[in-house]
Amino acid sequence: MNAEERLAELMAGDQRRQARRRSALREKGMTQQNVWVPAELRDLIDKSIADGRFSNRSEAISWALQKAFKEANAA
Secondary structure, eight states: OOHHHHHHHHHHHHHHHHHHHHHHHHHTTOOOOOOOOOHHHHHHHHHHHHTTSOSSHHHHHHHHHHHHHHHHHHO
16 A cells, blocks of 8 residues: 555545544534634633643533523523
8 A cells, every 4th residue: 555545544534533523413412613713712722721621622612602601691
C-alpha cells in the first residue's frame, strides 16, 4: 500500500467515525449548531479544557449556554 492509499484509508475511517458520532448525538436529541466566537473567548474555553474543567469545546459551550438560559429564565 502506498502513501496515497494509506491516507485515503485513514480519511475514510475518520469519516466513518465522525458519521457514527453524529448519529449517536442525534439519537440523544442533540442538534448541531455552528457559532463564531472571538479569539479571546476561544482561548478562555481552551484554557478551561486544559485545566480539566471540560473535555472539549462543545461541552464548554453547551454548559455556558445552559447556564445563561437557566439564569435568564429564573429571573
